[in-house]
Amino acid sequence: MKLTRRQFGTFTATAALLASTSQLFAQSFPSKEITLLVNYGAGGAVDRTARAIQPFLPDALGQNVIVENIGGAGGKTGLKKFMEAERDGYTILTAFAPATTYAKFTDPDIFSLSDLAIINVMWTDPAILLAQKDTGWTSLADMIAYARENPGKVTFGSSGKGSVGPILARAMFDELELDIKIVPYKGGGAARKAFASGEIQLTAAGAGGATSIKDDAVVLGLFSDAGTAPDWPDAPSINAELAAMNVSVPEGGAYRFFAVHSDVKNNHPDRFETLVKAFEQTINTNQAFKDAAAKSGVGTDWQGAEAAQALIEEVDARFTKILQDEADG
Structure with a gap:
């Protein structure tokens, strides 16, 4: 169909208006x-x-x-x-x-x-495994040796089954066949409070999220094979610590x-x-x-x-x- 000049002009103006309206709508976000x-x-x-x-x-x-x-x-x-x-x-x-x-x-x-x-x-935030200072453990090897000699006696405070620290810690306990008592808490705050009070011996969390209990903790390792955590510069890699046992565990944060x-x-x-x-x-x-x-x-x-x-x-x-x-x- 051939458009008259007037029709063409109307069509062009309408198209321009629609385009302008569409552009205005896009630019209005957020309103x-x-x-x-x-x-x-x-x-x-x-x-x-x-x-x-x-x-x-x-x-x-x-x-x-x-x-x-x-x-x-x-x-x-x-x-x-x-x-x-x-x-x-x-x-x-x-x-x-x-x-x-x-x-x-x-x-x-x-x-x-x-x-x-x-x-x-x-x-x-890489996950970190911490031990309560009162345990006397100074390394991951110390904790593993104690847990093997005292099955079911080591307590681990879990902030939730879906939290990264507990997921990776459970994977490590299973890989090492350690009998660790998992104590559940409602969230990281409750788990950290229990750790600081000495109610539990171990916990694991994102390194940045665990700085509030730094004074009560001994670092057993990072679940990271590369890099360090800014607030925990001396934290070793857990897999580096486990290499002598020919064991490796998943990493993450x-x-x-x-x-x-x-x-x-x-x-x-x-x-x-x-x-x-x-x-x-x-x-x-x-x-x-x-x-x-x-x-x-x-x-x-x-x-x-x-x-x-x-x-x-x-x-x-x-x-x-x-x-x-x-x-x-």
């Missing part, structure tokens, strides 16, 4: 406050991760940002709440792997990894990340890009954020969304295998 949903209670390391960046994101986003804590069921309650939220980019999950791996491993109906579009992994629903990335790529750029700008260029994060001991890593997604997928696969091996006995 209201954004929520960082933390799937744990206030005060823990995941909460600290969210609160470290929350005051500074408005500078990059132009809207208020709030933190909402939804604890319970080892992080599952908050994950369920996140999955029920509108998939519009206004709710950002703050969580950590491998706890997310444990949640979906034990309850596959909650979510799958494909439901998440990772914005960034801001704080990678707490990978604290931000994510939105994958539907946001797929259906609103402009919104996802806006969020990614806001986090990148804040982490890389906002000195006030860097100063605040350093003061609170929170990591300030920036990988970019693609690398962060690949990291969380690799961590998820690694810890799924650890959990499956444990379940298989």
